[in-house]
Amino acid sequence: MVELDNLDVKILTHLQGNSRKSFNEIAKNCLTSVPTVNSRVNRLLELGVIRKFTIDIDNSKIGITEAILLVNASPNAINRVAEELMALEEVKELYVTPDSDTAIVSRIAGDMQRLLGIQDRIDLAGVINISVIPVKTQFKKDTTIPLASSSITLTCGYCDRKMTGNAVRKKFDDKDYFFCCDTCKGEFEKKYVKLLEKA
Numbered sequence: 001m002v003e004l005d006n007l008d009v010k011i012l013t014h015l016q017g018n019s020r021k022s023f024n025e026i027a028k029n030c031l032t033s034v035p036t037v038n039s040r041v042n043r044l045l046e047l048g049v050i051r052k053f054t055i056d057i058d059n060s061k062i063g064i065t066e067a068i069l070l071v072n073a074s075p076n077a078i079n080r081v082a083e084e085l086m087a088l089e090e091v092k093e094l095y096v097t098p099d100s101d102t103a104i105v106s107r108i109a110g111d112m113q114r115l116l117g118i119q120d121r122i123d124l125a126g127v128i129n130i131s132v133i134p135v136k137t138q139f140k141k142d143t144t145i146p147l148a149s150s151s152i153t154l155t156c157g158y159c160d161r162k163m164t165g166n167a168v169r170k171k172f173d174d175k176d177y178f179f180c181c182d183t184c185k186g187e188f189e190k191k192y193v194k195l196l197e198k199a
């Protein structure tokens with residue numbers, strides 16, 4: 001497991017939002033220098049934390065439908081069915097749930113007719129039930145890093161305390177900060193507003 005600190009998390013969050021964001025802009029938002037951002041990104045790449053820089057396409061703009069595929073199958077068939085499904089280009093994510101109620105849950109995307117006919121393209125031996133449920137509305141698709149993770153050690157922007165649990169995120173003047181609690185956030189805000197008034 002790779003250990004991350006405040007700056008790593010801030011840089012990753014910026015790049016997740018827009019992988020083409022310039023290191024100059026990221027450095028400004030994170031109160032650091034361009035060479036520092038550059039070396040941190042290289043380290044995250046070398047460690048395999050950043051797998052690739054990619055793009056987010058709005059499928060609805062190009063006529064691609066998204067759906068959820070649910071498959072119940074007997075325990076001895078589940079791996080074979082999962083493998084067959086994974087070979088299909090319409091299968092974007094696939095999860096197998098535990099033994100007692102063995103099932104495959106998968107996010108699929110593609111031409112609607114092809115999605116509805118997905119069961120005709122796999123061997124149904126051992127399959128108890130298979131259904132395709134089209135997605136009507138996508139409410140949340142969030143890939144940002146949950147801060148309460150044992151590999152992340154953040155330092156409070158106000159009291160400097162190290163925190164491994166929940167952190168409060170806040171932007172001031174477009175710069176990113178983490179705080180250990182709402183009190184620290186509030187105190188920082190007061191101090192910050194005073195500084196701004198003096199300027």
Ligand SMILES: [Zn+2]
Binds near residue numbers: 156157158159160
């Ligand atoms: Zn604090």
